[in-house]
Amino acid sequence: MTVDTQTPGSFPEDIESRQVVVANDHGLHARPAGKLAQQAQAFEAEILLVYGEQSVDAKSILDVLTLAAGPGEVIEIRASGDDAAEAADALETLFRNKFDE
Numbered sequence: 001m002t003v004d005t006q007t008p009g010s011f012p013e014d015i016e017s018r019q020v021v022v023a024n025d026h027g028l029h030a031r032p033a034g035k036l037a038q039q040a041q042a043f044e045a046e047i048l049l050v051y052g053e054q055s056v057d058a059k060s061i062l063d064v065l066t067l068a069a070g071p072g073e074v075i076e077i078r079a080s081g082d083d084a085a086e087a088a089d090a091l092e093t094l095f096r097n098k099f100d101e
Contacts (some may be wrong), residue, residue: 016045016088018077020095027070030061032099037061039090045081047091058091 022028028036040047040058047058049067051074056063058077069075075095079088 014080014084016077016079016084018088018092020075020077020092022069022071022073022075023095024098024101025071026101027073028064028067028075030065032094032101033061033064035099036091036094037064039094040087043079043081043083043087043090045079045084045087047084047087048078050076050078 024032037059048055049058051067051069054067056066077088077091
């Protein structure tokens, strides 16, 4: 017998998680937020960005902008689903490449 220990609305156990740093000079402003949301939408996985006490849908540019994360801030990428690892890797690459700015 399997017991589900998740609380309602919690993230599944099969989560892919990456810690990334906002390395571009102007932080997570409109242009990088748009790139991030567009890249996230290419995946079936549920993808959240966690910054401090905030957790937002990475597929929504407006949600991403509400993070208001500045340069040097650490964000956690959490992905769950069939292509979660690929999604987390792709978003991590965007951060590492400073969103090509």
